[in-house]
Amino acid sequence: MSNIKHLEDICTQVRRDILRQVHKVNSGHPGGSLGCAEFFVALYNDIMDRKETFDMDGADEDLFFLSNGHISPVFYSVLARAGYFPVEELNTFRLINSRLQGHPTTHEGLPGIRIASGSLGQGMSVALGAAQAKKLNKDSKLVYTLHGDGELQEGQNWEAIMYAAGKKVDNLIATIDLNGQQIDGSTDDVLPMGSIKGKFEAFGWTVLEIEEGNNLEAVLEGMAKAKAETGKGKPVCVLLKTIMGNGVDFMMHTHAWHGKAPNDAQLAEGLAQNPETLGDY
Amino acid sequence: MKTYTYTEKKDTRSGFGAGLTELGRTNPNVVALCADLIGSLKMNEFIKENPERFFQIGIAEANMMGIAAGLTIGGKIPFTGTFANFATGRVYDQIRQSIAYSGKNVKICASHAGLTLGEDGATHQILEDIGLMKMLPGMVVINPCDYNQTKAATIAIAAYEGPVYLRFGRPSVPIFTPEDQTFEIGKAIQLTEGTDVTIVATGHLVWEALEASKALHEAGISAEVINIHTIKPLDEAAILKSVAKTGCVVTAEEHNVLGGLGESVARVLATNNPTPQEFVGTNDTFGESGTPAQLMEKYGLNSASIIEKAKAVIKRK
Numbered sequence: 001m002s003n004i005k006h007l008e009d010i011c012t013q014v015r016r017d018i019l020r021q022v023h024k025v026n027s028g029h030p031g032g033s034l035g036c037a038e039f040f041v042a043l044y045n046d047i048m049d050r051k052e053t054f055d056m057d058g059a060d061e062d063l064f065f066l067s068n069g070h071i072s073p074v075f076y077s078v079l080a081r082a083g084y085f086p087v088e089e090l091n092t093f094r095l096i097n098s099r100l101q102g103h104p105t106t107h108e109g110l111p112g113i114r115i116a117s118g119s120l121g122q123g124m125s126v127a128l129g130a131a132q133a134k135k136l137n138k139d140s141k142l143v144y145t146l147h148g149d150g151e152l153q154e155g156q157n158w159e160a161i162m163y164a165a166g167k168k169v170d171n172l173i174a175t176i177d178l179n180g181q182q183i184d185g186s187t188d189d190v191l192p193m194g195s196i197k198g199k200f201e202a203f204g205w206t207v208l209e210i211e212e213g214n215n216l217e218a219v220l221e222g223m224a225k226a227k228a229e230t231g232k233g234k235p236v237c238v239l240l241k242t243i244m245g246n247g248v249d250f251m252m253h254t255h256a257w258h259g260k261a262p263n264d265a266q267l268a269e270g271l272a273q274n275p276e277t278l279g280d281y
Numbered sequence: 282m283k284t285y286t287y288t289e290k291k292d293t294r295s296g297f298g299a300g301l302t303e304l305g306r307t308n309p310n311v312v313a314l315c316a317d318l319i320g321s322l323k324m325n326e327f328i329k330e331n332p333e334r335f336f337q338i339g340i341a342e343a344n345m346m347g348i349a350a351g352l353t354i355g356g357k358i359p360f361t362g363t364f365a366n367f368a369t370g371r372v373y374d375q376i377r378q379s380i381a382y383s384g385k386n387v388k389i390c391a392s393h394a395g396l397t398l399g400e401d402g403a404t405h406q407i408l409e410d411i412g413l414m415k416m417l418p419g420m421v422v423i424n425p426c427d428y429n430q431t432k433a434a435t436i437a438i439a440a441y442e443g444p445v446y447l448r449f450g451r452p453s454v455p456i457f458t459p460e461d462q463t464f465e466i467g468k469a470i471q472l473t474e475g476t477d478v479t480i481v482a483t484g485h486l487v488w489e490a491l492e493a494s495k496a497l498h499e500a501g502i503s504a505e506v507i508n509i510h511t512i513k514p515l516d517e518a519a520i521l522k523s524v525a526k527t528g529c530v531v532t533a534e535e536h537n538v539l540g541g542l543g544e545s546v547a548r549v550l551a552t553n554n555p556t557p558q559e560f561v562g563t564n565d566t567f568g569e570s571g572t573p574a575q576l577m578e579k580y581g582l583n584s585a586s587i588i589e590k591a592k593a594v595i596k597r598k
Contacts, residue, residue, distance in 0.1 A: 057356050065351075106383045114354050116383045119374050125344045126379055129351020129359075132336065136312070137355055156375070159341035163348075166339075 009277035017077035021093040022261040031257035033074035035242035040078040054111035067123020068148035069103040084112035087281040121154025150182030164235040165204030175238040181255035213242035287455035294392040296428035298323025300435025315362040322362035346375035365394035366407040381417040395535035397573040406568035412540020414446040421445040422513040426487035433464035469516035475505035479523040479530040486533035493587035529594040538562035557597035559590035
């Protein structure tokens with residue numbers, strides 16, 4: 001396991017990157033991004049067996065697909081900090097002629113991105129295809145995904161969830177960001193979904209829970225366990241309980257910062273709570 | 282005038298099946314997906330020969346489009362199979378985001394397009410799919426005219442890198458193009474030479490256009506028939522060259538005139554050489570149950586309609 005202190009430092013810097021990206025263009029999605037910082041940092045710096053360079057096919061390496069594309073700020077920051085593209089490019093987030101589009105896309109050729117996402121509910125199907133291509137290619141590496149909990153309201157997910165178990169796609173680890181929030185309020189208020197765990201289990205998945213999704217050690221431990229569950233004939237689901245807006249106190253536990261950028265004073269406050277560690281871009 | 286005959290009729294979907302079977306033997310990267318319509322899409326032979334390269338998705342077309350996009354990551358060339366309605370309208374956003382915008386090398390193969398699906402009626406008879414697909418940036422749209430051409434097109438699109446919509450149908454139609462043809466994406470085929478009117482047709486209407494040209498010839502009208510198997514990218518040069526000679530055009534397609542081949546041709550002409558044009562197609566309407574022949578007659582998608590429109594457009598010159 002990587003040095004926890006180093007990974008914590010990356011998380012802090014990623015939170016700064018998220019705040020600064022959305023502040024600069026006064027748009028973007030900081031809440032869900034902040035909630036998933038530990039997950040992304042753990043994935044790209046410890047859990048995934050990945051190559052340093054990027055090619056679309058990703059043969060003989062683990063792949064990751066972000067289905068809830070609106071949390072692009074955390075994805076871009078972690079990709080840049082992992083060396084896929086220069087961190088200075090975070091300065092171009094959502095600007096005209098940028099590779100860092102509002103929602104991630106392959107269209108501008110940004111290294112690290114393998115599918116466009118933003119219109120919700122499509123990522124798991126794509127991941128299933130990639131996972132089955134790996135099996136066909138006798139490539140033993142894994143496919144990881146991330147989905148929002150609200151995103152599970154999209155029906156295509158359930159087509160994919162049924163297919164994954166039915167076709168024994170056991171080289172897939174799908175993580176659900178259980179922050180309980182969506183644009184119009186809490187998921188319970190907008191559309192109560194009942195037991196997500198029970199639903200995945202009923203569809204035939206192995207389900208693991210990470211109770212403290214913003215505790216780096218818990219995420220590392222939980223994802224390692226998930227990895228150990230692959231290859232056993234069932235797809236693996238990780239229910240990652242996170243706090244939307246984590247790490248910036250006034251953004252936490254609310255859907256208010258789903259798609260809203262901080263003003264100058266709020267940015268200063270948020271950055272003060274997350275001192276520079278690896279150097280700002 | 283060059284005339285065309287046939288000895289055999291076959292469905293274009295069987296041309297797709299034969300092409301896919303050949304690809305299974307020649308290209309190890311080709312994989313096939315189907316949403317519970319193997320028999321209708323004539324995919325049986327490919328599946329028998331390459332069971333490991335076939336993915337039965339079940340009745341879940343959205344998932345199928347996503348899985349196809351994912352399979353390209355890893356070097357596969359996925360051919361998806363379902364009815365045209367479920368291959369386009371039902372999954373438009375999946376195609377738009379996961380395939381077209383993401384630039385994935387997926388071949389969306391769609392059978393039972395248009396009215397000639399017949400008795401199942403309007404729920405299954407999509408007449409809007411060409412429009413939907415041609416509007417997607419980067420999407421190639423192909424609608425071949427007979428068994429041989431559909432087989433050739435199926436083989437050709439595997440060698441093309443990028444998303445393709447391949448549209449074909451259910452009824453048996455005359456086989457009049459060569460068995461050994463090489464299919465060139467985006468290259469129109471001039472079938473007859475003429476001086477009075479150009480007839481630009483696609484899919485099942487190409488044979489009807491040839492029938493029309495025969496009758497027109499007997500009436501002293503010289504028609505130039507162009508087979509536009511590729512609606513996008515459109516062979517603009519071929520159309521402009523012909524129209525420069527004839528001075529008028531009839532477009533014919535088994536599709537709504539709104540959003541179809543005719544509008545693509547009209548755009549080319551309006552921009553380069555404004556020309557009288559008449560449209561053979563359905564007119565902003567759904568289909569209904571009936572035999573294919575009854576439907577094509579009721580909705581004016583046959584040689585009689587083409588003849589009538591040809592005579593009308595010549596008068597407008």
